[in-house]
Amino acid sequence: MRVAAALAINEPRQIMSHKKTTPIFGKHNTKICPVCGKPSYSAGGIHPQCAEKQANAPREQQLKAKKKTEAKKKPVAKKLPQTWNQKKCPECGVEVHVRKKKCDCGFNFFES
Numbered sequence: 001m002r003v004a005a006a007l008a009i010n011e012p013r014q015i016m017s018h019k020k021t022t023p024i025f026g027k028h029n030t031k032i033c034p035v036c037g038k039p040s041y042s043a044g045g046i047h048p049q050c051a052e053k054q055a056n057a058p059r060e061q062q063l064k065a066k067k068k069t070e071a072k073k074k075p076v077a078k079k080l081p082q083t084w085n086q087k088k089c090p091e092c093g094v095e096v097h098v099r100k101k102k103c104d105c106g107f108n109f110f111e112s
């Protein structure tokens with residue numbers, strides 16, 4: 001009986017101690033990657049691919065901002081005072097000449 005009782009107690013303990021040995025987030029030698037928030041074992045504490053992503057992020061944002069300003073500028077530049085000979089493209093919202101068959105974005109007015 002004694003042995004059985006000891007085994008019954010030991011078993012859950014073994015499971016618990018086993019759980020403790022598995023790597024836990026925030027272990028002293030584990031750094032959390034600032035980009036993806038997952039533990040990283042690399043020296044810098046950041047995944048190489050995440051570091052690359054981070055390095056590319058500002059460039060991507062700049063490109064996006066550039067595209068945005070370009071997209072904003074386009075309709076303004078195309079907006080001419082005389083709107084009677086202009087029609088609005090349902091695809092991009094840019095006003096194009098009535099006699100134009102195709103918008104600059106590729107939308108075909110005669111196909112719709």
Ligand SMILES: [Zn+2]
Binds near residue numbers: 035037038040046050
């Ligand atoms: Zn990462």
Ligand SMILES: [Zn+2]
Binds near residue numbers: 089090091093104105
């Ligand atoms: Zn268009």
